[in-house]
Amino acid sequence: MSANPPFLTFATEKEKNNTTSIKALLAKYVYYWPVLLATTVVLLVIAFVYLQFADPVYEIKATLLVNPDKTTTSQQDGGQSVLNRIDLPNSAEIVENELAKLKSAKLINEVIRDLELTVSYKVKNGWLYDDVYYNGPFKLRMIKSDLDFGEKSQISLKITVKDEHTFLMENDAGNLQAFSFDKIVHTAMGTWKLEPTKEIINFKGALLKVTLFEPDKLTAFYQKKIDASLEDKLATAVDLTFSTNNKQKGKDIINHLIEVYNEDEIDEKNQETQNTIKFIDQRLASLTGELTGAEKDIENFKSAHKLTDITSDAKFELDKLQSNDARLNEINVQLSIVDGIEAYVNAAKNSNRAPAVIGISDPSLVSSIERLSQLQLQRDQMLATTPETSPDFEQIDSQIRTTKTAIKENVKNIKSSLTNAKNKLQSFNTTSESSISNLPTQERQFISIKRQQSIKENLYVYLLQKREEVSLSYASTVSNYKILDNAYSMPFKWPNKMIVYAIAFFAGICFPAMVIYLKHLLKGKIVDPSEIENELETTILGEISFDKDASSLTDNKGIINEQFRILRTKLHDLRSDGQQSRVTLVTSSIAGEGKSFISSNLGLVLAGAERKSILLELDLRKSAITDSFKLAKGHHGITDFLSGTVAAGDIIRPSGVTPFLDIISGGTVTSHPAELLENGKLNQLIEILKTSYDNIIIDSPPVHLVTDAFILARVSDLTLYVIRQGNTPKSELEFIKKLMKNDKFPLVNIVFNGVNNWKYGYGYTYDHTYYEVVPGK
Numbered sequence: 001m002s003a004n005p006p007f008l009t010f011a012t013e014k015e016k017n018n019t020t021s022i023k024a025l026l027a028k029y030v031y032y033w034p035v036l037l038a039t040t041v042v043l044l045v046i047a048f049v050y051l052q053f054a055d056p057v058y059e060i061k062a063t064l065l066v067n068p069d070k071t072t073t074s075q076q077d078g079g080q081s082v083l084n085r086i087d088l089p090n091s092a093e094i095v096e097n098e099l100a101k102l103k104s105a106k107l108i109n110e111v112i113r114d115l116e117l118t119v120s121y122k123v124k125n126g127w128l129y130d131d132v133y134y135n136g137p138f139k140l141r142m143i144k145s146d147l148d149f150g151e152k153s154q155i156s157l158k159i160t161v162k163d164e165h166t167f168l169m170e171n172d173a174g175n176l177q178a179f180s181f182d183k184i185v186h187t188a189m190g191t192w193k194l195e196p197t198k199e200i201i202n203f204k205g206a207l208l209k210v211t212l213f214e215p216d217k218l219t220a221f222y223q224k225k226i227d228a229s230l231e232d233k234l235a236t237a238v239d240l241t242f243s244t245n246n247k248q249k250g251k252d253i254i255n256h257l258i259e260v261y262n263e264d265e266i267d268e269k270n271q272e273t274q275n276t277i278k279f280i281d282q283r284l285a286s287l288t289g290e291l292t293g294a295e296k297d298i299e300n301f302k303s304a305h306k307l308t309d310i311t312s313d314a315k316f317e318l319d320k321l322q323s324n325d326a327r328l329n330e331i332n333v334q335l336s337i338v339d340g341i342e343a344y345v346n347a348a349k350n351s352n353r354a355p356a357v358i359g360i361s362d363p364s365l366v367s368s369i370e371r372l373s374q375l376q377l378q379r380d381q382m383l384a385t386t387p388e389t390s391p392d393f394e395q396i397d398s399q400i401r402t403t404k405t406a407i408k409e410n411v412k413n414i415k416s417s418l419t420n421a422k423n424k425l426q427s428f429n430t431t432s433e434s435s436i437s438n439l440p441t442q443e444r445q446f447i448s449i450k451r452q453q454s455i456k457e458n459l460y461v462y463l464l465q466k467r468e469e470v471s472l473s474y475a476s477t478v479s480n481y482k483i484l485d486n487a488y489s490m491p492f493k494w495p496n497k498m499i500v501y502a503i504a505f506f507a508g509i510c511f512p513a514m515v516i517y518l519k520h521l522l523k524g525k526i527v528d529p530s531e532i533e534n535e536l537e538t539t540i541l542g543e544i545s546f547d548k549d550a551s552s553l554t555d556n557k558g559i560i561n562e563q564f565r566i567l568r569t570k571l572h573d574l575r576s577d578g579q580q581s582r583v584t585l586v587t588s589s590i591a592g593e594g595k596s597f598i599s600s601n602l603g604l605v606l607a608g609a610e611r612k613s614i615l616l617e618l619d620l621r622k623s624a625i626t627d628s629f630k631l632a633k634g635h636h637g638i639t640d641f642l643s644g645t646v647a648a649g650d651i652i653r654p655s656g657v658t659p660f661l662d663i664i665s666g667g668t669v670t671s672h673p674a675e676l677l678e679n680g681k682l683n684q685l686i687e688i689l690k691t692s693y694d695n696i697i698i699d700s701p702p703v704h705l706v707t708d709a710f711i712l713a714r715v716s717d718l719t720l721y722v723i724r725q726g727n728t729p730k731s732e733l734e735f736i737k738k739l740m741k742n743d744k745f746p747l748v749n750i751v752f753n754g755v756n757n758w759k760y761g762y763g764y765t766y767d768h769t770y771y772e773v774v775p776g777k
Contacts, residue, residue: 040508047504060250137203254487294453596624607661637667
């Protein structure tokens with residue numbers, strides 16, 4: 001068999017395709033191009049208006065260089081052996097902690113309080129309000145606040161500046177009332193007053209909106225708006241950025257945040273030093289009284305016994321004993337400090353005050369105490385922004401426990417060493433005291449008193465020296481960061497014209513497209529041929545295109561007429577061998593699906609092949625066939641034959657279009673058509689017509705509305721079930737499937753009518769230009 005003729009550009013077989021092609025998808029939306037275009041134009045106009053009135057948003061930026069504390073990042077060789085098991089934080093971890101601190105609620109609250117950000121002032125300028133951050137006409141001072149924000153984040157007042165001494169504000173009754181500047185005002189929000197500034201003269205007659213913000217929500221707002229980030233993961237340079245409509249306000253916020261961060265950093269560094277100075281001062285105060293008492297004892301002893309000097313032997317033994325006592329006293333001080341450290345690490349909870357390490361020469365223990373103090377400070381900082389139950393505390397708590405374990409081991413070793421040294425010195429003292437006991441009693445007593453005075457004097461001088469060293473350290477404390485760039489304003493980042501117009505353009509396309517998609521989705525109508533084929537598990541026998549200019553009868557040219565010819569060919573292929581005459585029932589589920597249109601044009605194309613055909617108007621409730629062929633009404637028809645009033649030959653009438661097509665109209669209107677169809681005469685009529693006609697086409701009522709079609713199916717050989725694109729509900733497919741399964745209709749074949757590929761993007765695409773060619777050219 002030869003291939004299909006080249007002039008046919010439509011497919012003769014429908015292929016299943018479960019995926020929607022891009023071309024079909026685009027075609028469905030192109031149908032609505034006026035809507036898409038109008039929406040896009042409107043949104044572009046809105047974008048233009050927005051760009052004219054939108055306040056520019058500037059990005060304020062500052063850069064800090066964070067230098068990790070040297071006491072943390074570098075350990076002495078002696079201490080490294082003990083701490084090598086502890087996971088000390090590296091520079092990156094320390095900087096991450098500083099980033100969290102810069103955005104902490106504590107520092108943000110200080111900035112808000114110092115810059116008075118809980119109150120904003122905006123002056124009306126046309127339709128909008130402009131911020132007057134630093135050059136406003138007055139300042140609001142709350143004397144006693146009764147503010148109740150509830151769920152709101154702000155409360156606003158509208159103030160009109162009448163003159164330099166008076167302003168207007170709505171009272172509780174809603175009327176404008178005059179108030180004086182610098183005078184106390186009592187309202188529902190509390191007791192307050194407005195203090196005029198030197199700029200008041202420039203705002204005469206101006207309307208200002210004064211907004212009071214809820215402090216906690218304002219803090220949370222600035223925590224989100226201020227961004228602290230590393231310029232490079234391998235570096236310690238921190239970028240502080242803040243987006244705002246007011247450049248000066250943004251600069252003040254960032255600069256003041258750096259200032260309060262510096263103050264807080266120095267305060268934390270001085271905390272340990274202050275604790276040490278306090279400990280030394282307490283010891284010095286105690287020693288002052290003891291030393292005074294010892295010196296008074298020497299004075300009284302010499303006066304009582306008239307002593308002026310001691311022997312050289314006694315001097316030698318005394319010097320040796322004093323040397324041992326000085327060392328013994330130093331050991332006792334260290335033991336006292338070690339006991340304090342041991343009690344500190346063994347305590348269940350520790351205060352912020354770390355134990356003093358003055359006099360401890362072991363670098364390992366000193367570095368461990370410093371490490372523990374830093375970890376405690378870091379944990380306190382985290383508590384300011386994070387609940388204690390957070391998993392983030394697990395790592396730092398583990399480091400604290402490990403550090404305490406190392407300190408305990410170190411204390412144990414140091415304590416043992418100091419105890420041994422103490423025992424040896426006490427033994428030496430016993431020997432020296434035995435030698436001195438041989439001296440005269442008076443000299444021995446004097447030496448004992450002198451020794452006590454020397455011990456206290458040496459300890460007093462030692463503590464004075466340490467206090468000066470600590471004080472010098474306190475005075476020279478500096479922060480661990482350096483300002484690389486103070487706050488400066490970058491070019492405004494919003495609104496960006498290209499982005500705004502791009503958003504408007506794509507929204508103008510996407511929004512109506514979404515509405516169109518939802519419209520088709522919620523409408524629940526059949527638009528895709530694959531929905532029919534997949535649900536009914538059958539192929540579509542033929543498709544008839546939609547043409548809004550087409551009448552109920554097609555002409556002999558054009559795509560729709562050619563589609564009916566294709567349908568005629570397929571119906572011929574379905575004819576049984578030896579079948580001379582065939583009865584074709586044309587029906588549908590509901591009204592408006594085009595079954596009468598299909599019946600009329602199918603009759604024409606069958607007659608066009610010079611096959612004698614007749615069209616029966618058996619939708620007795622309507623006269624669609626009679627109207628399509630423009631036949632005169634009032635002629636006898638099928639109801640008249642079924643009623644027995646006329647013979648079969650009296651109801652047949654020519655179509656007036658072709659001699660090969662006749663028509664039997666509905667006839668006289670009846671109120672009980674189903675009963676007439678079942679009286680048995682319909683079978684007689686069909687048998688009579690079969691003797692004269694090759695094709696008998698029955699135009700029946702919708703199946704889902706009346707029972708007539710089920711009666712007509714008994715005398716039919718084949719059924720053409722019409723489904724119309726965009727009109728037939730998807731729910732009807734289940735009904736049709738049951739009809740086919742129960743064999744209620746003979747040889748059911750689907751005709752997909754009203755296919756509008758331009759509107760829905762589904763169905764075959766046909767080339768109309770071929771049918772526009774004039775024959776002979």
